[in-house]
Amino acid sequence: MNPAHKAQLEAALQQVTGFIYPNEAELHWSILVVIYPYITGLVAGAFILASLEKVFKVKDLQPTYRLALLTALAFVFVAPLPLQAHLGHPERAFEIFLTPNPASAMAMFGFVYAWYLMVVLLLEIWFEFREDMVRWRQQSRGLKKLFYWLISLGSRDVSPEAVAFDHKAVYAITILGIPSAFLLHGYVGFIFGSVKANPFWSSVLMPIVFLFSAIVSGISLVLILYYVTTLIRRKTLDQKCLNALAAFLFYALIIDLSLELLDFIHRLYESEESIEILAELIFSKLFISLAIVQILLGTIGPLLLLAFALFTGLPNELKRLAFFIAAIFIQVGIFSTRWNVVIGGQLFSKSFRGLTAYKLELGGQEGLLAALGLLILPFVILYVLLKLLPPWDDARTSDTKPLEG
């Protein structure tokens, strides 16, 4: 055995309590697998927020519609990277496209992802921005002109009929996109929920719980981004829009919390033989990340804060600040939700008689730095996207500018 590995294993074994099987001392799904559902959740959540404006005609949310779409796009590019980095043979990943295996949920990821990226997100963004892209091309020169020509696929028709068609297309794609976004993240929950051998994961509620936490995380991320980008651009925040965002966030959070409570009570009531080790897990190794961070700081705290800000006559400045703080806490909470599911689910032995520990490395392919890199990358992509396809109303070129609210 390689001495470095041996030292690592010995360190892990120090943390083991009770009895575990020999192959359980080291966790196989690392922090990268935590990041994967976190990021896909943000994608699905941001998209669902965007569709609220389009399909359900929530006009107050109009200022965040394009921002939400671009956010979803920036994160969806990064979504498969943690999995890729986690693979022993990343170069073989494309084979799941060549020989589709419908009997394997994991192997279908490529298709779920490709469908969502190509058919939903890219198409919707393309139709949404097409008119602007054509006009931006007309206004710019040099490389930039070429770029806009390329991404508009050479299209130049900006007649009212063509633009009207774009709007219809966007509407149709959004309708198709909502179930697709549900599919994308419900699928991630399904992967965990269908692991029969793991009582912490195996639950039909898993996809639904994942979905609602995704919606919560997506809305709160767009709220943060809207807040920050508007301040940086020195524009005024649209209070109506923020109120609507916060209200949706509040309701989604309530549903999310009730689903998790339902799951919890259901497990407690069923009291299968795993309940004792799970209770031990929750009260020892997961206490801080689950009870304190996920539930107290990440859910109850923001709920109270949002309720207070929404339903009392707080001055607008304070309201906004409260929304912003709540959104930040929600992000932290959702991240620890993912952590608790992925890492927590591997901390107890299938013998139900012992617990192991997860040691996060700093460097290395699956270390903390790689994880941080993958968390920062979507923001870099988003920055570039915002530069190339400014989603702000004042960047719109046409006379179809929406009325100021």
Added chain:
Amino acid sequence: MKSGKIPNQVLQVGLVFLIVGATMILVRQRFIPESFGELGHYRADAVEVNASHEIQFAGWQACAECHDDVVATKNSSFHRTLSCETCHGPAAEHAREEAEEDPPLPTGKELCLTCHRYLVSRPTGFPQIIEDRHEPAKACHSCHDPHDPVPSERPESCAGCHATISRVIAVSHHAPLDCEVCHEAEPEHFLRPRAHLPRKPFERDFCGNCHAAGIETPANFRGVDLTALDIPKIEQDTHGGTLLCWQCHYQHSPEAR
């Protein structure tokens, strides 16, 4: 854009999708191995690749041809379920008389300890030792014949293997009762315990033989004279409902007072 025609932008997007789709199909043709899917969701030729690997293990039947004595001893011993090559390593070459060296004799402790070191996860009753306390200075095979390992002596009583139960029962109210009073054990249980499990009482009436009110204490219960004992009695029909007696009283150390 003229009405009634397919809008331009749909054609443009459609073209992109067409190109992507066509590339996929081309790539598929180029990269999927020919024999993929013939037998299942894998490359059928992989079976041949694996079949072409040189055979390393001969199986114990092959050893019998020349080492019939060892095979005979081993197959009637505690190690009868083990294959020769589990301990001696792959020996196909040797069995074909092609090897220059004989298979190694695994005389180290580590081999035996892989299976016999104490581990909580092993089933109760599987022979296990704690290496530091079990003759640490000597090699295992100096006392145990690896082909016919017997604990140097066959235990005389149930206590040899069921030490805990015996110790518990010895200081309990059931101390006067031998194990055989409640368990009929064939002699084979001493040799191949798991293959010949003794019987356990399975109904309330069994305890009633001695404890039911109104029943005379039997003078001879499976060879034990109980008349001298003061056996506490209960109303069997009502006492404890329909539960089995040992759901409340631990049979090997019953307590009521």
